Amino acid sequence: xxxxxxxxxxxxxxxxxxxxIALGLTLTFGTLGIVNFxxxxxxxxxxxxxxxxxxxxxxxxxxxDESITFFDAYKEQPYLEIWWGDIGSTxxxxxxxxxxxxxxxxxxxxxxxxxxxLIKHFYKRPHADQILVTFGLxxxxxxxxxxxxxxxxxxxxxxxxxxxxxxxxAWFGLNDSLVYPWWRLIYLVxxxxxxxxxxxxxxxxxxxxxxxxxxxxxxxVGLLGINVQKRFTIVFGLATVVAGLxxxxxxxxxxxxxHMGMDFLVLSFVVVVVGGMGSLGGAVFAxxxxxxxxxxxxxxxxxxxxxxxxxxxxxxxxxxxxxxxxRGLMGREGVMDD
Amino acid sequence: xxxxNNISNLTRRGFLKASAATGVALSAPLFFMQGAYAExxxxxxxxGSAKTVKLGFNVPQTGAYADEGADELRxxxxxxxxxxxGGGMLDTMKPSSLKGNGILGKKVEYxxxxxxxxxxxxxxxxxxxxxxxxxxMISGGSSSGVAIAVQGLCQEMGxxxxxxxxxxxxxxxxxxxxxGFRHFFNAKMTGSALGPxxxxxxxxxxxxxxxxxxYTWGWTQEESIKETTEALGWKTVKTVKTPVGAGDFSxxxxxxxxxxxxxxILNHYGKDMINSLTQSVQFGLRDKKVNGKKFEIIxxxxxxxxxxxxxxxxxxxxxxxxxxxxxxxxGSKAFVKAFGKEYGNPPSQAAHTCYVQTLLxxxxxxxxxxxxxxxxxxxxxxxxxxxxxxxxxxxxxxDHQCLKDVLVVRGKEKPKSQFDLLEIVKQVPxxxxxxxxxxxxxxxxxxxxxx
Numbered sequence: 001x002x003x004x005x006x007x008x009x010x011x012x013x014x015x016x017x018x019x020x021i022a023l024g025l026t027l028t029f030g031t032l033g034i035v036n037f038x039x040x041x042x043x044x045x046x047x048x049x050x051x052x053x054x055x056x057x058x059x060x061x062x063x064x065d066e067s068i069t070f071f072d073a074y075k076e077q078p079y080l081e082i083w084w085g086d087i088g089s090t091x092x093x094x095x096x097x098x099x100x101x102x103x104x105x106x107x108x109x110x111x112x113x114x115x116x117x118l119i120k121h122f123y124k125r126p127h128a129d130q131i132l133v134t135f136g137l138x139x140x141x142x143x144x145x146x147x148x149x150x151x152x153x154x155x156x157x158x159x160x161x162x163x164x165x166x167x168x169x170a171w172f173g174l175n176d177s178l179v180y181p182w183w184r185l186i187y188l189v190x191x192x193x194x195x196x197x198x199x200x201x202x203x204x205x206x207x208x209x210x211x212x213x214x215x216x217x218x219x220x221v222g223l224l225g226i227n228v229q230k231r232f233t234i235v236f237g238l239a240t241v242v243a244g245l246x247x248x249x250x251x252x253x254x255x256x257x258x259h260m261g262m263d264f265l266v267l268s269f270v271v272v273v274v275g276g277m278g279s280l281g282g283a284v285f286a287x288x289x290x291x292x293x294x295x296x297x298x299x300x301x302x303x304x305x306x307x308x309x310x311x312x313x314x315x316x317x318x319x320x321x322x323x324x325x326x327r328g329l330m331g332r333e334g335v336m337d338d
Numbered sequence: 339x340x341x342x343n344n345i346s347n348l349t350r351r352g353f354l355k356a357s358a359a360t361g362v363a364l365s366a367p368l369f370f371m372q373g374a375y376a377e378x379x380x381x382x383x384x385x386g387s388a389k390t391v392k393l394g395f396n397v398p399q400t401g402a403y404a405d406e407g408a409d410e411l412r413x414x415x416x417x418x419x420x421x422x423x424g425g426g427m428l429d430t431m432k433p434s435s436l437k438g439n440g441i442l443g444k445k446v447e448y449x450x451x452x453x454x455x456x457x458x459x460x461x462x463x464x465x466x467x468x469x470x471x472x473x474x475m476i477s478g479g480s481s482s483g484v485a486i487a488v489q490g491l492c493q494e495m496g497x498x499x500x501x502x503x504x505x506x507x508x509x510x511x512x513x514x515x516x517x518g519f520r521h522f523f524n525a526k527m528t529g530s531a532l533g534p535x536x537x538x539x540x541x542x543x544x545x546x547x548x549x550x551x552x553y554t555w556g557w558t559q560e561e562s563i564k565e566t567t568e569a570l571g572w573k574t575v576k577t578v579k580t581p582v583g584a585g586d587f588s589x590x591x592x593x594x595x596x597x598x599x600x601x602x603i604l605n606h607y608g609k610d611m612i613n614s615l616t617q618s619v620q621f622g623l624r625d626k627k628v629n630g631k632k633f634e635i636i637x638x639x640x641x642x643x644x645x646x647x648x649x650x651x652x653x654x655x656x657x658x659x660x661x662x663x664x665x666x667x668x669g670s671k672a673f674v675k676a677f678g679k680e681y682g683n684p685p686s687q688a689a690h691t692c693y694v695q696t697l698l699x700x701x702x703x704x705x706x707x708x709x710x711x712x713x714x715x716x717x718x719x720x721x722x723x724x725x726x727x728x729x730x731x732x733x734x735x736x737d738h739q740c741l742k743d744v745l746v747v748r749g750k751e752k753p754k755s756q757f758d759l760l761e762i763v764k765q766v767p768x769x770x771x772x773x774x775x776x777x778x779x780x781x782x783x784x785x786x787x788x789x
Contacts, residue, residue, distance in 0.1 A: 002595075002596050003592070003593060003595075003596050006592040006595065006596075007589070007592060010588050010589055010592055013588070014586065014588070014589075065755050065756065072678075072679075072682070073678065073682065073683065073684075073755070073756075073757070074682075075755065075756050076756075146400070146404070150404070150405050151400070151403070151404030151405050152404075152405040152608075152609065152612075152643070152647050153609050153612050153613065153647055154647075155612070155616065155647055155648065155649040155651075157649065157650075163620070164620075164622065164625075165620065165621060165622035177595075177626070177627075178595070179595075179621070179622040179626075180621075181617075181620040181621055181622070183620065184588070184620070253586070253617070253620075254585055254586055254613060255612055255613065255616060255647065257609060259583075260585065263583070263585050294589065295589050298589035298590060298593070299593060300576060300578070300593050300597075310589070311581065
């Protein structure tokens, strides 16, 4: 029972990340018709926004390290600690949550530049061209990050107060020793909030209404005299911000490394396809579902019956779903049907 | 009609010309190769009367181990500098035939290759360095899969391979080669070194759970550690293979919480180890109590670079390492001083092994008085030396594995400096980690190879 409970949490947690990435991916596809293979790289960029923010606030002065006698070594002391003492230390401790304030404008800017500078030239090109150019872009971004930040993962800690585990067993009247990392619970709640916010934005604002109308029939909306293009640029920026936020918050779970985007990209594409190309609800549902499936398939009891199932489960389920429902779980008619 | 004839004539003549050209072209490489083999004993890339000799350093410059590769490359460059100008361990190595004037009077030069931590890319770059750059020796590493692949190639091509960081038993076990030499220790030695310390610190009644990287190094390490712990009386609850580069290990960690195990053994390296350890600590494993005992995590193969990546999570965790910069012997001190002066930070264990390997190869050439590989190999086989940071060391002739002391280390609770991450728990003497070469299958192969 305990094991199942933990795997449910694991699945929801993983699913939260998948859903957030897939949400942005399907949003760009649904609105702009762009298959964006650089979306994983945007997730990675988000994580590195957190790293960069941390580097900025821990900008340090080099002090001679007296403990090293073999050669001249220097250690670093952050200016923030020198100037503000304990308050400086607290700000550094909370660098991940604070980095969200930095991530949002940076990612929005990156998104808008990317759309205006590159993506817009590929709206009318075949999907194969879009895939090639965005995949190439992903590799460029990845190598740039590697050049500046190195190839090793960069450990990023959550604030000390939530870096341990929560005694969730006691909360639910289960085994007292049942614990789950605080930050993963926070991530789950965070992903639900972001998903909810995106839905509210698209459902209950005039802007969202136009975007949704544009998704359904771009030509008619254009004929009504609405500048769909401008709004779609903002949508692309929005998708970039969502991916970036997902990445920044993921930094304490998975120490950011330049390759983390690629690891998530393939999975998110499967999530989008299973959920139905262009369907926001489908992406979220499929994200959580596949996260959960993957989590359960990793249980030793399941692996004892079918060895190696944890490696293939997502793809297996994707194949079955696409055989039964070629449009995906919530795919709309007419999207990618041609 | 004329046109047709023309074409027909041209084709026949063209054919003859082409045949002649092809003949010349095909015979050319043989002609040049014969030149290379002309003097005395024939061997590939003989520097002959040239004033310089070239070494090839094949390290991961991109990919997940790039930072480790960068440190190896720094060590190689320093080794070349010391070989040409003296200094560093040249002053402490005993016995030494090195004079600080290159190798056999020839100035040492080097070329580098990028393994990308992929076997095929590593073989490709090694082949290029051998065929195009004419190197007499290849060194480098950071993955056992890569080391084994390159070692095989070097045997085929008759060029000596001085392995860098590779820890799988197979490198000098079932996949050992006459042209391959390993200074680094291996999983079997890690097991033997850790055993007594584990017994002292954790007792004989423990239940272990393994998470293992799913490739040659992970498999052999799991096997060796399991053998050691089961001999202590520990039970192995479960061994789970994880894909290399899994990233998120949470789904592998949660089953441990209720498995009844009270020890987790992480057979992971590099990025995988940083992630799995960080996540294990986040899941509360380090603070957990199971079966009335404190839950323990063991990382059998440690490196300072990895410890840096894992941050605070490494504190208190036991493992082994080939060498540490805080050692106080003359060789280590000379090396750390030279390396620190050059680069501003102490060398990693990967850097140390690469530096030592380069010097050992150069010394063997001096001892043999030639670059002719079979003679150099014979000089290295059974060579006993000291003053290179690991105490008295021997290159065992039977499997080309260096036998020396192994360090058991622990993540330091209160580091004195940014580099002071590991404390040495025990320097396990060679006698306790030594094993018979014939416990592993495999054959070294011939001294002479036709290439």
